[in-house]
Amino acid sequence: MSNIASAFDLKFGGKRPPETPSNGKAFIPYLCCGDPDLETTAALVREMARQGADLIELGVPFSDPTAEGPVIQQASLRALQSGTTTDKIFNMVRELREDVKIPMVFMTYANVVFSYSSLSATPDGTEKFLSACEDIGMDGLILPDVPFEEKEDFDGACSAHGLDLISLIAPTSADRIARIARGARGFIYIVSSLGVTGVRKEITTDIASIVRNIRENSNIPCAVGFGISTPEQARTMSRAADGVIVGSAIVKLIAQHGRDSVRPVGEYVRSMKDALRG
Amino acid sequence: MTNPNGRFGVHGGQYIPETLMNAVIELEKAYNRYKDEPRFNAELTALLNDYAGRPSRLYFAKKMTEDLGGAKIYLKREDLNHTGAHKINNVLGQALLARKMGKTRLIAETGAGQHGVATATAAALMAMECVVFMGKEDIARQALNVYRMRLLGARVVSVDTGTGTLKDAVSEAFREWTSRIDDTHYCLGSVMGPHPFPTIVRDFQAVISKEIKEQVREREGRLPDAVLACVGGGSNAIGSFYHFIDEPGVALIGCEAAGRGVDTAETAATMTVGRLGIFHGMKSYFCQDEYGQIAPVYSISAGLDYPGVGPEHAWLHDTKRAQYVPVTDAEAVDAFEYLSRTEGIIPAIESAHALAHAMRIAPSMGKDKIIVVTLSGRGDKDCAAIARYRGEDLHE
Structure with missing residues (x-):
C-alpha cells in the first residue's frame, strides 16, 4: 500500500483532499538522481524533506529523455556520466528510507524499467525493477512515455508490489480525462502546458477546468507540474489543485551549485512550501 | 498485418507522452478515412508519377x-x-494527408538528409512551412543535403544533444511536436515511432x-x-x-x-x-x-x-x-x-x-x-x- 495519500493530508478513508489542508497544499520537488553525484542527491533529499517537501520525485536518469527540456536532459547526462546506475540509486534509497519517511516516487522512462538488469534478448526487467522498488520502500512510479493505452504493461505489476503508477493528464487530453481519471492511482500529474519540462514565464492552460473534469470522475489528488518555478506561480496553480510539482527550477539550482547545492535548494523548497501553506 | 493497437506480435504500440496521444489518434482517424478514398489516391498517384517519377x-x-x-x-x-531516394514516396503521402487534416507546417527528423530533403521538397510544393531536425554530427557529414533543404525553404535545426545523430534528431522532433500540435504534422521518415506511423509509412512505401x-x-x-x-x-x-x-x-x-x-x-x-x-x-x-x-x-x-x-x-x-x-x-x-x-x-x-x-x-x-x-x-x-x-x- 503506497503512502502517497499522506502527502495530500488525505487520511485513510478520506474521500478527497481537504480544500484547506492543515499543512497547506502539497509541494513536490523533483531531482535527478546522481546529478552531480549520489552523495549530493541523498543530502538533497534529506534537506528537501526537512524543509517541508510533502513527496519527492526521484528521477532515474535515461540516456534519451524525450519528454524533458534541456535542463533535465543535461542533468540526466551529468548523472549518467558520473557513473549512476539504477542499482546504485536503489542502494541510495534503501539508506535514505532509514530516516526519510515522506512518500517518494521514481520518475523515469519505460525502457529503464522494462529492460532493467537484464541481458537476455527478451527482458523481463519490469518485475525485477518493481520488486526492488517495493523492497526499498518506494511509493510509486511516473513514466511519461507510458500513456493510458500502454499502462497494462506496468500497472498490474505496480499494484502487485504496492506501488502506484501515476497517470498524467495534459492540456490536450480533452475527452480522455474521464477514462484516465477513473483508473488513476496515488495522484494525478496534471501537465500544465504543451511541450517538454522546463521553466515557463506564463502558464495559460485552464487548470481549474481540467481539475473539475477530473473531479467528476475521481476523488484522487491532483498535482500540477511543468513550467512552475516561482512561489507566486505555485500559489496560483495550487488554488485549483492539491499540489504543485517543480523540477527544472530545482535542477537549475543543482547545476549551478553542484555539491554545494544543499543549502540553496533547501531554502528554495522552504520558500515554495511556505507559499502553499495558504 | 497490424492489429487495432498497432502491434506486430509484441512489437509496436504507442509509448508516447499523454500530450501527443490525441494527435496520433487524430492522425490514425484521418489516415483511415483517406487511405481508401479514390480522390486521395488519385491525387497521390498523380504526384508519385508526374512529380516523383514513378x-x-x-x-x-x-x-x-x-x-x-x-x-x-x-x-x-x-x-x-x-x-x-525512396523517402519521397512516404513524404508525398504524409504531406498530402497533413494538408487534408488542415496542417500548415511539417517537421521532420533526418539522418543522411534524404528524408529532410524530401520533406522540404513536399513542403515547398504544397506551400507548407518546414522545419528539419538533424544531428550535429550528420550536419557535418552531409553538408550538401543541409544546403539543399535550405534552398528548398526549410529551416534546419542542429541537434547537439546525445550523440548528435539520427536518434537525437527523432527525440528533438518529438519534443517539438509536443509543444506545437495544432498546425504541425510530424512527417516521420521511417517505419518506426508510435502507431500509426509504422503502418502509414509502410503503406506509402x-x-x-x-x-x-x-x-x-x-x-x-x-x-x-x-x-x-x-x-x-x-x-x-x-x-x-x-x-x-x-x-x-x-x-x-x-x-x-x-x-x-x-x-x-x-x-x-x-x-x-x-x-x-x-x-x-x-x-x-x-x-x-x-x-x-x-x-x-x-x-x-x-x-x-x-x-x-x-x-x-x-x-x-x-x-x-x-x-x-x-x-x-x-x-x-x-x-x-x-x-x-x-x-x-x-x-x-x-x-x-x-x-x-x-x-x-x-x-x-x-x-x-x-x-x-x-x-x-x-x-x-x-x-x-x-x-x-x-x-x-x-x-x-
Missing part, C-alpha cells in the same frame, strides 16, 4: 551478374526518384514491392528468389518486402549496418546485438546496456546510424519470415565503389550495405536464380565522405 525502373545489372557469376541481379532504382512484383513477373514470368534492402529504421526494406510477405518462396533479407563490426561497440546492427525494449514510441529491438540506456551506435552511413528498428521488422525477425544480416563499413564502401565501376551507378552508402550482401550470396546461387536489390538512394551525397574514408583530403 514507377521506378527495375534494372538488370548485367555486368554485375556476369562478374559475380551466379544469380541474376536486378536493381530497383529508387535512386532515380525525384530527390534521389509498399509501392516499391508492388512494382518489383509486376516488373519481375513481366521480365522473368515468375517471382524473384530473394529481395534485399538495407535496414536502419527500415522504410525502404519494408516497402521492398511488403507484397512478398505472403509469398514464402521469396527470401526477404534486411542488411543492417555493422559499422566497424558486430563484436565492437561501434555498430548499429540492432537485430544482431540489440534486445527488446521500449523507445521512441515503440516496443522493438534496440541497442542498449543492461540498465536500458540506449547505446551510442555507429555506422559510416548516417541513414542507418540508428539504435532501433521498426516494429514490423522486429516481428518479421521473430517469425523468421525475414532474415537480417550485418554488413560492415568496409564491405559497404567496397560495394559502393564496385557498383560505381561495374554498372556506372553511384549508390547511396546505405543502399551499398544491401549490395554488399548481394555480392556475398550471388556467386553461390544458381544462374537461374533471381535477386532484387533495392537501391534506396543515390550516392552523390556520400562521395566526399567516402573519399575521406579512403584517405583523400576532400571537403565539400
Whole structure:
C-alpha cells in the first residue's frame, strides 16, 4: 500500500483532499538522481524533506529523455556520466528510507524499467525493477512515455508490489480525462502546458477546468507540474489543485551549485512550501 | 498485418507522452478515412508519377551478374526518384494527408538528409512551412543535403544533444511536436515511432514491392528468389518486402549496418546485438546496456546510424519470415565503389550495405536464380565522405 495519500493530508478513508489542508497544499520537488553525484542527491533529499517537501520525485536518469527540456536532459547526462546506475540509486534509497519517511516516487522512462538488469534478448526487467522498488520502500512510479493505452504493461505489476503508477493528464487530453481519471492511482500529474519540462514565464492552460473534469470522475489528488518555478506561480496553480510539482527550477539550482547545492535548494523548497501553506 | 493497437506480435504500440496521444489518434482517424478514398489516391498517384517519377525502373545489372557469376541481379532504382531516394514516396503521402487534416507546417527528423530533403521538397510544393531536425554530427557529414533543404525553404535545426545523430534528431522532433500540435504534422521518415506511423509509412512505401512484383513477373514470368534492402529504421526494406510477405518462396533479407563490426561497440546492427525494449514510441529491438540506456551506435552511413528498428521488422525477425544480416563499413564502401565501376551507378552508402550482401550470396546461387536489390538512394551525397574514408583530403 503506497503512502502517497499522506502527502495530500488525505487520511485513510478520506474521500478527497481537504480544500484547506492543515499543512497547506502539497509541494513536490523533483531531482535527478546522481546529478552531480549520489552523495549530493541523498543530502538533497534529506534537506528537501526537512524543509517541508510533502513527496519527492526521484528521477532515474535515461540516456534519451524525450519528454524533458534541456535542463533535465543535461542533468540526466551529468548523472549518467558520473557513473549512476539504477542499482546504485536503489542502494541510495534503501539508506535514505532509514530516516526519510515522506512518500517518494521514481520518475523515469519505460525502457529503464522494462529492460532493467537484464541481458537476455527478451527482458523481463519490469518485475525485477518493481520488486526492488517495493523492497526499498518506494511509493510509486511516473513514466511519461507510458500513456493510458500502454499502462497494462506496468500497472498490474505496480499494484502487485504496492506501488502506484501515476497517470498524467495534459492540456490536450480533452475527452480522455474521464477514462484516465477513473483508473488513476496515488495522484494525478496534471501537465500544465504543451511541450517538454522546463521553466515557463506564463502558464495559460485552464487548470481549474481540467481539475473539475477530473473531479467528476475521481476523488484522487491532483498535482500540477511543468513550467512552475516561482512561489507566486505555485500559489496560483495550487488554488485549483492539491499540489504543485517543480523540477527544472530545482535542477537549475543543482547545476549551478553542484555539491554545494544543499543549502540553496533547501531554502528554495522552504520558500515554495511556505507559499502553499495558504 | 497490424492489429487495432498497432502491434506486430509484441512489437509496436504507442509509448508516447499523454500530450501527443490525441494527435496520433487524430492522425490514425484521418489516415483511415483517406487511405481508401479514390480522390486521395488519385491525387497521390498523380504526384508519385508526374512529380516523383514513378514507377521506378527495375534494372538488370548485367555486368554485375556476369562478374559475380551466379544469380541474376536486378536493381530497383529508387535512386532515380525525384530527390534521389525512396523517402519521397512516404513524404508525398504524409504531406498530402497533413494538408487534408488542415496542417500548415511539417517537421521532420533526418539522418543522411534524404528524408529532410524530401520533406522540404513536399513542403515547398504544397506551400507548407518546414522545419528539419538533424544531428550535429550528420550536419557535418552531409553538408550538401543541409544546403539543399535550405534552398528548398526549410529551416534546419542542429541537434547537439546525445550523440548528435539520427536518434537525437527523432527525440528533438518529438519534443517539438509536443509543444506545437495544432498546425504541425510530424512527417516521420521511417517505419518506426508510435502507431500509426509504422503502418502509414509502410503503406506509402509498399509501392516499391508492388512494382518489383509486376516488373519481375513481366521480365522473368515468375517471382524473384530473394529481395534485399538495407535496414536502419527500415522504410525502404519494408516497402521492398511488403507484397512478398505472403509469398514464402521469396527470401526477404534486411542488411543492417555493422559499422566497424558486430563484436565492437561501434555498430548499429540492432537485430544482431540489440534486445527488446521500449523507445521512441515503440516496443522493438534496440541497442542498449543492461540498465536500458540506449547505446551510442555507429555506422559510416548516417541513414542507418540508428539504435532501433521498426516494429514490423522486429516481428518479421521473430517469425523468421525475414532474415537480417550485418554488413560492415568496409564491405559497404567496397560495394559502393564496385557498383560505381561495374554498372556506372553511384549508390547511396546505405543502399551499398544491401549490395554488399548481394555480392556475398550471388556467386553461390544458381544462374537461374533471381535477386532484387533495392537501391534506396543515390550516392552523390556520400562521395566526399567516402573519399575521406579512403584517405583523400576532400571537403565539400
